[in-house]
Amino acid sequence: MAQTILIVEDEAEIARFIQQLLEKEGFSCLHSRDGQDALRQCQAHQPNLVVLDWMLPGLDGLEVCTRIRKQAGAHDPYILMLTAKGEEFDRVIGLSTGADDYLVKPFSPIELIARVRALLRRSLRQEAQSQIYRTPHFTIDIDRHLATQQVDGESQPLDLTTIEFDLLATFLSHPGRAWSRAYLVEKLWGDDFFGEERVVDTHVARLRKKIEPDPAHPKFVQTVVGIGYKFEDGESCE
Structure with missing residues (x-):
């Protein structure tokens, strides 16, 4: 069964680009345009991984990340945060809210796929133990x-x-x-x-x-x- 990835991105063109990349690699994708919908979809679909944009309308990515970590569910998804912020201080804030990794925009398709696969391989290794x-x-x-x-x-x-x-x-x-x-x-x-x-x-x-x-x-x-x-x-x- 294909692993499910939730893409939380309010810019339609970027979201479509990410979805096409991931689906080409065999992943099943969901899409949210704002934080509240992302929380609902996380609870309903229990994705394996969330690609989460930092800047969102309403709830920002940091708040969404924090709330995902507090949600009760069968899965605790990996969270890859996308951000245009490059300073070390901002990256530390993102990781401290519960993100597993971060990727600074603009990013290459190869790097996005590599980071997604690296996180999900950890899940597969864990299940094998x-x-x-x-x-x-x-x-x-x-x-x-x-x-x-x-x-x-x-x-x-x-x-x-x-x-x-x-x-x-x-x-x-x-x-x-x-x-x-x-x-x-x-x-x-x-x-x-x-x-x-x-x-x-x-x-x-x-x-x-x-x-x-x-x-x-x-x-x-x-x-x-x-x-x-x-x-x-x-x-x-x-």
């Missing part, structure tokens, strides 16, 4: 896409985006191992990622806010100076 990782405070069930944390002796579900879930799963797969930013980028986004390695820092910061008692002084996800990050949680549990 069947593993559960446990440490004293955390459990990740890859097959069921569930993450929990032990807090005061009780197991509490973690509300994680797809990237945060995969990042925590990677850390739990080898507690104590130091992970370079370059390796994490390759593992989480694939070989076709065109962005900067510092994108990892944004997602680590968001993950820390959800799992650390004091995100400013992280206990679990620790920075390894000159390398990247490592995860510590006592001895790994079988």
